[in-house]
Amino acid sequence: MTAGASDRLLGAYVAGIVVFLALPVIIVVPSAFSAHSSLAFPPNGFSLKWFANVFSSPAFTEAFLLSVSLALLSSGISAIVGTMAAIALVRHRPPGHDALLGLFLAPLIFPAIVLAAALSMVLGSLGLLRTFAGLVIAHVLVTLPYMIRTVFGTLSEIDVALEEAAYTLGANRWRTFRRVTLPLLRPGLLAGVTFSMIISFDEFTISLFLVGPGLRTLPLEIYNYTDANIDPTIAAISTLLIVVTLVGIIIIERLVGLGKQFA
């Protein structure tokens, strides 16, 4: 096979992989506009009633508001805690910092179901099960690795000499941080917050153990809804979630490039 032919073959294969990855996401959108009540593809007819159904449902509205406030609060806390930890790990290199970094990143890989069950035990004994505070604690834990990773990466690229220069010129640590480090850190920090908010907003397994009647995050409310009905309402709400995610992706891409989050 010539080099040109094998390149084309590889190109076609990769296009196939991208389609495979995108298909289950894209296919949801047309199904949301179906006039018929079954979740079929191709959809039958055209209607906006499923979107109306989403917006007129108090359960979905409440779940949406809960998820948004949870995402905002846990990402905010995560940003502060994560930035402090990342600065300590990168600039101070405390003893055992590799182990610490490993612990901070552990929730990324640790079986979510185990983490969920274990967390529900501790939160239960603290009287925080099925409370907003309990959810915030759990979501700070899950978003912290993403926050630390982004800030860690951005911080590693900032030249220490800049901070030293400010310090030598008489600025104290706090002033150095405020005037030098923080502005340089801003894109990474904002990307980390956006990323954390998406993670918190999508989180399912851990919240599953911590929610209850009257306190359900949006993914769990959608799941709960499908217990009784499978109709295009869930496609409509999924379409709204896809739009929200796209906005998040564009923000991250503009700030630091999405690749930085994973590379």
Add this chain to the structure above:
Amino acid sequence: MADVAASPNGPAMSGPPAGLRDNRRALVAAGLLAPGIVVLLVALVAPFLMMLATSIQDRFPDPTGVTLDHYAAVVSDPYLVAIMVRTFLLAVVVTVLTAILGYPAAWFLARTPSRWKHVVFLGIISPLLVSVVVRTIGWTIILGNEGLVNNALAALGITAEPLRLMDSFWSVTLGLVHVLLPFMILSIASVLGKIDPAFAEAAFTLGANPVRAFTKVVLPLSIQGIATGSVIVFCLTIGSYITPIWLGRGFVTVLAIAIYDQMVTLVDWPTGAAMSMIVTAGTLAILAAYGLLTRRFALR
């Protein structure tokens, strides 16, 4: 998972004399780390210890002694053993499939001079950020009785009755491969990107054919990426709940579903905790094996 690049530690900032400065630096570092450590203690370490304690207490919630009975009960229950075997098999199948499917795509990302590279990159990462709930709904629309595949087959006159594509080991496998493939691709691509293309060229020059150059030179050098990706995919499969329950709809019980049922439905926390500890031990064993493996390769 991304390697967080270690940064070279800058020279200590100039300031007070060395001894005093070191003390202050240590204090500042401790202060900066404190909130993060509190989060880890409350939300990771304490839950883990509590789970461990629950799994060995003889009575729940008021223990009178320590016992290993719950572990014995789990490993001697054929139903639970079957679930563990199924979950393990699922993880192996998903890991192998993502590695095979992902390698060429990773190769493309790492090596292509194509102007499409960035678009492909976004195309591979973006689905990761869309809620798993949305993606499983998407698979329902594709695989359901009135879904894309069945409607297409019926329209082409290939099938009269819709095929039952959901609720099977393979629909769960498909869903998990979809969710986890990007992790594998990114892990392999990050290692392939660091391999000097000159190595493969040298093999060509010395007379190796493309297959031999690949299997003898490039593949061994990229093992690290496959290993990292495999560990991530394997661990995330073992812990997965939403995909098996949604695409399996009660027909494919995996460990996560069994743990949830044991704890929440049956309210049998000690047995659920013992199952969780077994999963944890398995995960830690895999991570340790991975650590040893990468060290061996690094030493070569």
